[in-house]
Amino acid sequence: MKVSEVMTAPAVCVPPHVSLVEVSRRMAECAVGSVLVVENGALRGIVTDRDLAVRGMGGGLGTEARVEAVMSRRVATIEAADDLQLAYRSFRRTGVRRLPVLDSGRVVGVLTIDDLFLEVFRRLGDLLGPVAWSVLQEPPGPPSETVSPHEP
Numbered sequence: 001m002k003v004s005e006v007m008t009a010p011a012v013c014v015p016p017h018v019s020l021v022e023v024s025r026r027m028a029e030c031a032v033g034s035v036l037v038v039e040n041g042a043l044r045g046i047v048t049d050r051d052l053a054v055r056g057m058g059g060g061l062g063t064e065a066r067v068e069a070v071m072s073r074r075v076a077t078i079e080a081a082d083d084l085q086l087a088y089r090s091f092r093r094t095g096v097r098r099l100p101v102l103d104s105g106r107v108v109g110v111l112t113i114d115d116l117f118l119e120v121f122r123r124l125g126d127l128l129g130p131v132a133w134s135v136l137q138e139p140p141g142p143p144s145e146t147v148s149p150h151e152p
């Protein structure tokens with residue numbers, strides 16, 4: 001299976017000059033914990049809700065500071081055409097929870113650990129469905145002998 005089949009697309013992106021307050025709003029609106037920082041279609045960095053709290057507020061930056069002041073510039077990425085096994089290895093190797101997905105250098109989505117969990121759950125459901133169906137189709141067990149409450 002390819003990364004492109006499981007990734008979330010499109011990714012939530014902002015340019016580097018956007019304020020921290022605007023990034024926070026975008027995260028809340030889109031219900032995401034990270035935003036990709038993109039300029040002219042090229043990935044420049046990633047900012048997470050933790051970056052906003054620790055580097056932004058914790059670092060004494062105001063809400064009007066630019067996102068490029070708190071973003072991580074070194075970002076592990078993966079290609080849309082890559083096999084999911086490579087994604088699993090990348091998550092293990094890097095310890096990150098999100099991988100921006102690229103296609104020819106352009107951002108096309110984001111792959112999160114949650115995306116992989118959902119795929120695993122789908123596969124388990126595919127496996128458990130026939131098992132559950134066969135169990136439901138079988139009788140509950142051998143008929144039990146009926147004993148009258150008046151018999152010794």
